[in-house]
Amino acid sequence: MSKCGRKKYIKTNLRQMETLDCQQDGGVPGSVAESESAHLQAQTGPNSAPTLAQVVAVAEADDSAESEGVTDSQKRREILSRRPSYRKILNELSSDVPGVPKIEEEKSEEEGVPPHVAAMAVPTSIYQTSTGQYIAIAQGGAIQISTPGSDGVQGLQALTMTNSGAPPPGATIVQYAAQSADGTQQFFVPGSQVVVQDEETELAPSHMAAATGDMPTYQIRAPATALPQGVVMAASPGSLHSPQQLAEEATRKRELRLMKNREAAKECRRRKKEYVKCLESRVAVLEVQNKKLIEELETLKDICSPKTDV
DNA sequence: TCAAGAATACGTCAATCACG
DNA sequence: CGTGATTGACGTATTCTTGA
Numbered sequence: 001m002s003k004c005g006r007k008k009y010i011k012t013n014l015r016q017m018e019t020l021d022c023q024q025d026g027g028v029p030g031s032v033a034e035s036e037s038a039h040l041q042a043q044t045g046p047n048s049a050p051t052l053a054q055v056v057a058v059a060e061a062d063d064s065a066e067s068e069g070v071t072d073s074q075k076r077r078e079i080l081s082r083r084p085s086y087r088k089i090l091n092e093l094s095s096d097v098p099g100v101p102k103i104e105e106e107k108s109e110e111e112g113v114p115p116h117v118a119a120m121a122v123p124t125s126i127y128q129t130s131t132g133q134y135i136a137i138a139q140g141g142a143i144q145i146s147t148p149g150s151d152g153v154q155g156l157q158a159l160t161m162t163n164s165g166a167p168p169p170g171a172t173i174v175q176y177a178a179q180s181a182d183g184t185q186q187f188f189v190p191g192s193q194v195v196v197q198d199e200e201t202e203l204a205p206s207h208m209a210a211a212t213g214d215m216p217t218y219q220i221r222a223p224a225t226a227l228p229q230g231v232v233m234a235a236s237p238g239s240l241h242s243p244q245q246l247a248e249e250a251t252r253k254r255e256l257r258l259m260k261n262r263e264a265a266k267e268c269r270r271r272k273k274e275y276v277k278c279l280e281s282r283v284a285v286l287e288v289q290n291k292k293l294i295e296e297l298e299t300l301k302d303i304c305s306p307k308t309d310v
Numbered sequence: 311t312c313a314a315g316a317a318t319a320c321g322t323c324a325a326t327c328a329c330g
Numbered sequence: 331c332g333t334g335a336t337t338g339a340c341g342t343a344t345t346c347t348t349g350a
Contacts, residue, residue, distance in 0.1 A: 260334085262321060268337055269319075 258322070261323085261336095264335065265321070265337080266319095268335095272337085
């Protein structure tokens with residue numbers, strides 16, 4: 001991206017933030033969710049779900065805070081303490097209010113992984129490649145690669161590593177690179193090996209289960225060339241000696257942490273969206289209820305105190 | 311049609327929570 | 331208490347909308 005474009009983006013997003021601040025005064029439901037929750041946290045403590053009354057109170061508090069000009073991000077950070085997770089809040093809501101859907105535990109894995117992968121024998125790890133394919137590592141070292149959108153038979157490939165034993169429990173590490181230098185796709189699997197996507201199907205070696213038909217095939221082989229940028233091979237902790245190896249280990253850990261956090265952030269956003277949707281639908285229901293009650297009240301008023309203009 | 315702005319999504323960092 | 335999970339904040343990228 002050019003510097004010029006960058007400037008534009010910064011300007012655009014600064015404006016976006018200003019707009020958000022303005023919208024908080026206006027009370028647009030979706031856009032105020034974050035500031036609401038932040039204030040709710042301060043008001044209700046870390047473990048209680050917000051109520052509508054609290055939301056109203058918060059909206060009022062927003063006005064006063066805004067008028068005092070408390071916008072400094074550092075101060076805001078101090079004020080903002082953590083709220084319970086969206087899953088927790090929504091589940092609490094669902095127990096209070098029938099009809100509110102629960103956020104399932106580990107729902108994302110079930111949603112995100114195609115059925116033909118989920119159907120395999122209890123994979124220990126499932127990863128998605130940059131091209132949308134899924135690679136699953138089963139207990140015992142079996143690797144399964146599948147293509148979403150295809151049916152269970154076509155999109156499924158099971159690779160069993162023949163030249164390595166079962167990985168120690170919890171030690172499965174798979175990293176993938178978008179593309180290697182020769183244009184093929186590579187997955188890095190335990191045992192300092194690489195799963196390489198063949199461009200030509202007939203080149204599939206005999207030591208692996210070759211895919212059938214026109215499906216892509218994969219080879220397990222030792223990485224002959226230097227690893228792509230950002231990918232560091234796993235090494236057992238006991239084998240680390242030189243500072244360079246320690247640095248590589250640190251880099252690998254960092255990459256792993258970033259990858260995990262990336263996924264966690266995606267999942268968090270998904271839950272947040274679900275949570276906001278839930279709140280919005282709840283508001284709609286309560287508004288209808290409120291309207292009905294007001295109408296009922298008016299009716300009762302008419303009945304109980306008929307006009308006595310004598 | 312095009313540029314500007316708005317909306318949305320993503321990746322990362324850091325703080326905090328929750329659990330063993 | 332250590333560690334993984336969660337989430338707010340922030341910067342950036344991409345897509346959509348709108349007005350000239």
